[in-house]
Amino acid sequence: MEKEKEQTLEWIEAQKIEISVDLFAAAKKHLHFLGAVDRNRWLYDGPALERAIYRYNAYWLPLLAKYTESSSICEGPLVPPLDCEWVWHCHRLNPVRYKTDCEQFYGRVLDNSGVVSSVNGNSKSKTETLWKRLYPTEPYDLDLDKAISEPEDVSSLEKCTNYDLVSAVKRQCPFYYQVSRAHVDNDVFLQEAVARYKAFLYLIKRNRESSVKLFCVPTYDIDLIWHTHQLHALSYGNDLTKMIGKVLEHDDTDSDRSKGKKLDTGFSGTTAQWEETFGRRYWKAGAMNRGNTPKPVITSPYVWSVKKSTGKEEEFQSVLQYQEVKAIEVILGIVGIKNLPDAHKGKVFVVFSKTQPDSLFNAERRLTILSESCGEKQVALFQCEPKGELSFQLMSSSKSKSLGFTSLSLPEFLFPVTKLSVEKWLELTPTRRGKTDDPNPISLRVAVSFTPPTRSPTVLQLVQARPSLKDSCFFPMMGKARLAKSFTRVVDETETEVISLQIRNSNDAAPKADRRQVIGVKECGETYVLAEYDGSFWSLLDSKWSLKQTSDPTKDGPMFELSGTRMVTFYLGRKLEYEPKHNAMLKSEKDFMTAVEFSKQHPYGKAAGLLDLKFGSIEAKENWLVLPGVVSAFILSDLLKNKGFTATTNKAFITEESNEIGVLSQVKLEAETMMNVDLTSPVEVATEKINGGARCFSKELNATGDCGNMVEEEAGHFGCGGCGGCGGQCGGGGRCGGGRCGGMTKMGGGSCTGGSTGCGNCGGGCQVGSCGHMINNNARENAEALNDVVAA
Known part of the structure; x- marks a missing residue:
């Protein structure tokens, strides 16, 4: 307890560092500016x-x-x-x-x-x-x-x-991608980032006073605030000179994250020192490297024309009734245990779950206790809905029995959002009845970090009750279609039907042979005409949208266009944020189509949804795309299937945003084999070598991104590494750092995030190491593991 008090006092002391800029307000303006530049990529x-x-x-x-x-x-x-x-x-x-x-x-x-x-x-x-x-x-x-x-x-x-x-x-150029997610602009997230930045500077100050040479490397939240401070050149110079006697360097030219190099050892050292000094985890949900910036689908701004809004877009909103889901990203570690009987020491683990399983997380998973384990060091990274409690059960591995349980409420911190990181001792309630007033109950120290709630993509599946059409009805040259006798059911992730779809002949008094309709029928019997084909293109939702083939589809260009009050193009394969971030792809790219939105805000395209043609599913990131996206997916899946694509719709669809657990061990795996394997539960376990500089799910497991931003520490220079954020393609670590991958299993397509969460060798912002796999949590050990950490 005395150590914990000292660490708390150190944190309080760090917050006394004087900064002459309102970094919270300035960071918001900074993010706004980076977004504007990204819309004008000719500046790159x-x-x-x-x-x-x-x-x-x-x-x-x-x-x-x-x-x-x-x-x-x-x-x-x-x-x-x-x-x-x-x-x-x-x-x-x-x-x-x-x-x-x-x-x-x-x-x-x-x-x-x-x-x-x-x-x-x-x-x-x-x-x-x-x-x-x-x-x-x-x-x-x-x-x-x-x-x-x-x-x-x-x-x-x-x-x-x-x-x-x-x-x-x-x-x-790559920095904006790392800090462009919705939660980064959240007030609490930025306020905590400012506090963490002060703690980061405090470590540098202490090292200088103690003549300790450590190359400090930040995570992306810290890096964003560090950049913001530097943009106020006079204030930054004066503040740092007052603090350490000189202007703190931020050289972003070093990008070598390989094992034993400056970035690798610097991040390990920063992680270890941070946790030893403050008693807090260095990793943070939403602050880890997302992986390399996705390849653009176009290299010059898209020129489009959209229909003026008629104000009647709401007319069809009631057609599909589905539950909108909020999601949070969670990084979880069991960092300590006390009052454990000697007979069980070294023989326990924790099983965690949610008291209210949800559509994103409904599993029980096992975690080692970092202070107890001498083998694998585990930290879990997953997504879940922001409701219910995280439940923890301490298990004895020798007798396979429960020693007690405890829980942590999520709504307590998220409604409203009050804090995004929690590290506390939780007393266990004995599983067996009997004496419950033990003055020294077994307790677990649980460290949890989460992002503010944001909208989770809507995932709907198209399930065919009977074989579909043999011929396509999309275009005349593809042959005339025969009337379908069966419906395709559209179901949500709970397998609840939201509507049934069918293609049929037009109901015109004198229908032409090439005129077709898509009708939707709800369980109550209400019928809607959702799309009509006039021989050249499909008109959707009472002509509010039109779906047609592009005039000159190429291998890398869009195949179809969905235009209305917005412009959406469909590209074959997984593009942009859905882009696979690994070498081996076990799922064929021809099974996917990416819906890319183009607008004034996204002139180079933004991934709006993903069609899985094999499993007959659509993921829509925004509400406006759900209904037109479902209708388009129904039409396109039928068209493309009849051109050689096969659809197997009896299998659950797993999105790119799957949940995972990352495990650090001394066993190196071929990371590609972990990717793109259908998950049977929302959390999976993977083990990978704790290798500073690992590239998250890259075969070589060594960093290759272009990260940068560091600080020299020689000759009185202090160095604070630049990293991922600062110039590195990887930011927090090769491909990992903050992707959804980390040291974890398939993340739907390789989103990266797992590494030591926090920062993989890169993991975080400016030069945060290479990338990582999950976190190792013992100060130095944890730091080394964090070198390979990833987080979202």
Whole structure:
């Protein structure tokens, strides 16, 4: 208990670190800006980026210098063009180099005081007027045509950094993917991230005072706040100089996460020191590496035209009645036990489950106790609904009997969301009746981390009662269809029927041979015409949507388009977030189609749903896609099946978001064999070598992502590793880090997350190690395991 009090006091002391920026508010603006840049990916590479770098050096920095010298040159805040702001952003993320460049060319650090982001909706007219007066031949907004046809040579400028900004930009491009999930913008998540960042700095401060050389490596939540702090160059410099006597480096150029290298040992050391100092787990749900940024389906913004909303979209919403499910991601570890009788020491394990099994988690699974186990070290990562309690039962492996049970309520922390990490001692209630007033009951120390509740994808399955059509009715050239005599039932994950579908001849007075309809029949007998085929395309939901083949489908291009008030295209295979993140694919890609939404917010496409043609299922990430998605899946599955696809619909569909347990052991497995195997329960166990730098479900198990952001620790330099977030493709670890994979089993397609959750060798944000497999939780041991950790 004395040790726990000391660790609590250390945490309180860490929170006293003074930071002169409201990092919570600034992080929200930071996320908004990164999203805007990601919608303009021409800023990531090529001639447009080169032009942006030229404009940054030739126009923006000189203008900023004039403004910071005398703000009277422009009334109101200064607003940089988006391209210049992005290059400026990446330059500041090397704070030592940015400070040096500014002082060399302008005699002082050029700060963002009085500067407002171009994406915050503020008027930029005054800045644009000033720009035109100072630079009459250069447009304020980047002219892309000129950028491509007239690249400039920055070496011709008198004041120009020789820092490789092209490489700096490329290292930062993957960062947004790692921090773009809905829960990251949650107030409690960000508030906890700020607190963890202060604790991160506190470790660095302590190490410097004690002459301890440790290369510190953050998780992605910490990394986001660290980046945010650096964007306020003067405040960051002053705060860190006051704290440790110098500006803390953030060099994101080192990406070698292999075993024994700086990133690998740094993350292990950071994890061990964090848990020893604060008595808290370093891993955090929702802060681990998601894996490599998915490959884009297009490389230039999609041009589309959508129908204006008629305000009648609600008319068909009542057709499908299904339960909307909320989900949380959970990382769970049993980190200690006390008052255990000597006869049972080293011979116990814990079985955990939920008191209210749900559609995402309905299993019992076994976990070792980290302080007791001398073999496999386990941490579970899974998804569940935010209701009920997590139940724990202590079992004796020698006598196969229960020694007691306890539980932890989820709603207590999530309604409303008050805290997202819990680590506490839970007393066990004896299983057998008898003496219950033991003054020293057996207790388990349980560590749980979870994300705020978010909408879980809706998964519906198409089950055919009888053989379907032999011929397709989609297009004339595919042959005329024969009228189907049977219905296809649409059922939810509880096998409850929500509607039945059938393709039939049109009910027109004089129907044409190639006119067909999709009708839906509910159990109460209500019948709806959900789609009609006129010989060239399908009109869905009273012409609110249309489904047709693309004019020129190619191997890598879309095969079908679903257009209405939104534009959705269907690509063969698993794309974007559904992309398999491993080498061996046991499920054929031809069995899947990805629905990709294109919009102003997602000009390069966002995965909106997944069709599993083999198992006859559709997963819809948003409510608006459920009904048109089901109708489209029904039509497409019939069409494609009759072109050579086979459908087996008597098997439950497992989504990419399956639950898992990751186990750390000294046994190396060929990780690919763990992937894409149909799961029979929501949680699975996998074992993999604790290998700092592991690439989460990669055969070699060594990190290969491009991660970066570190800090030098030699010669008085402190280093804090850059990582995944900071430039690394992997962030927290090769492919793992935060994907849904980690050291766990099939994650539906390889989402990655398991590693030591927290950070695999990369696991987290800036250089968090390579990637990992689940967590090993004994300070040093845990740290090494966390090197291989993954979390979502």
